[in-house]
Amino acid sequence: MSAAEASRGLRFRHALQREVGRLAAPFWLILAGGYLRFVRRYRVVGVRESRKQFRDIRASSDAPILICANHLTLIDSMIVAWALASSWRSAFSWSLLPWNTPERKNFALTRAQRVAIYLAKCIPITRGGAREEVGDALKRLAYLTTRGELALIFPEGGRSRTGRVELDTAAWGVGRIVSSVPNCRVVCVYLRGLGQQAYSDLPAKGERFHLEISCIEPKSDARGVRRSRDLSRQIVAQLARMEERYFEARGGEHAAPETGCDGNVEN
Numbered sequence: 001m002s003a004a005e006a007s008r009g010l011r012f013r014h015a016l017q018r019e020v021g022r023l024a025a026p027f028w029l030i031l032a033g034g035y036l037r038f039v040r041r042y043r044v045v046g047v048r049e050s051r052k053q054f055r056d057i058r059a060s061s062d063a064p065i066l067i068c069a070n071h072l073t074l075i076d077s078m079i080v081a082w083a084l085a086s087s088w089r090s091a092f093s094w095s096l097l098p099w100n101t102p103e104r105k106n107f108a109l110t111r112a113q114r115v116a117i118y119l120a121k122c123i124p125i126t127r128g129g130a131r132e133e134v135g136d137a138l139k140r141l142a143y144l145t146t147r148g149e150l151a152l153i154f155p156e157g158g159r160s161r162t163g164r165v166e167l168d169t170a171a172w173g174v175g176r177i178v179s180s181v182p183n184c185r186v187v188c189v190y191l192r193g194l195g196q197q198a199y200s201d202l203p204a205k206g207e208r209f210h211l212e213i214s215c216i217e218p219k220s221d222a223r224g225v226r227r228s229r230d231l232s233r234q235i236v237a238q239l240a241r242m243e244e245r246y247f248e249a250r251g252g253e254h255a256a257p258e259t260g261c262d263g264n265v266e267n
Contacts, residue, residue, distance in 0.1 A: 010143060021119045022094040028119060029097070033087025036079065041206045044083045045194075050211050054084045057187060057215045060260055064145045064181050067098055068174060068235050069189040070165050070243065071154040072199045074106060079203075080152060080189055083211050098150035101125045101137050103158075127158055138173050142180045153177070155235045163198035165190075165240040167233065175231030178218060185261045186235055188214045190242035212242050215261040 036042045044050065058065065069080050077100045085096040099121045108114050108124040117124060125137045141151045157171035178184045193207040203209075216238055220230040 021121050024119045025091045029087050029091040036082055044209045044211050053213050063183040063185050065185050065187055066145050067152040067187045068155045070239050071156055071159050073203050074201050077152055080191055097121055098152040099144050100152040103127055138176055142177045145181045155232055159199040165243045167236050167240055170232040170236040172228045172232055175228035178231045179227050186216050188238045217261045
């Protein structure tokens with residue numbers, strides 16, 4: 001198969017999945033939001049301000065956006081998407097729901113699970129699996145991000161086993177995406193249940209979540225794999241700084257929201 005044929009096939013796969021998901025969204029996405037709000041009784045502190053901040057970041061530039069978040073529970077991607085845009089808005093503005101890469105063994109074992117994650121704009125991946133599969137998923141996310149679609153990835157590569165952001169576990173994949181997407185902005189999202197002490201499958205019922213959003217533009221003069229690793233470490237380091245602010249200001253007020261991107265990222 002030629003490169004042109006492969007590119008056309010990739011475009012068709014994404015267009016089909018996006019359209020099928022869009023048509024089904026009003027039926028399942030609103031139910032998913034109701035499950036989070038009324039069954040699990042979750043609340044995000046200052047959610048209106050956070051959603052406005054995210055809208056302002058998107059409106060401030062037409063440069064591509066990759067969302068990067070810390071990872072403590074199996075449904076973090078679901079909660080992050082819900083925290084950034086209401087289920088109602090996402091159901092009828094389908095571009096607001098980000099693509100993401102759930103772990104295959106957790107979410108794609110049965111036919112019903114595979115259908116569900118297909119509708120939810122997911123590209124399942126096996127952590128530590130074949131390099132070809134991982135590389136294909138990263139290429140797909142880079143392709144989507146370049147086209148202006150939102151994608152969500154966990155730069156630590158998996159749930160933190162210490163309950164804290166771990167700089168040494170920064171996966172090179174997120175840096176590879178940023179490196180291959182011109183002018184890519186990274187929206188770092190630090191999300192944590194106020195009662196969350198360590199990693200778990202689900203947050204506790206009735207959990208209230210702290211949310212902080214920060215937009216950065218990581219840069220690196222390195223090349224190849226070193227460049228990808230450098231960019232990944234900058235992103236994880238930003239999440240670690242956000243986590244430190246959370247613990248330092250526990251019980252205090254949120255910092256003033258930022259609507260632009262910081263191009264001067266500390267290494």
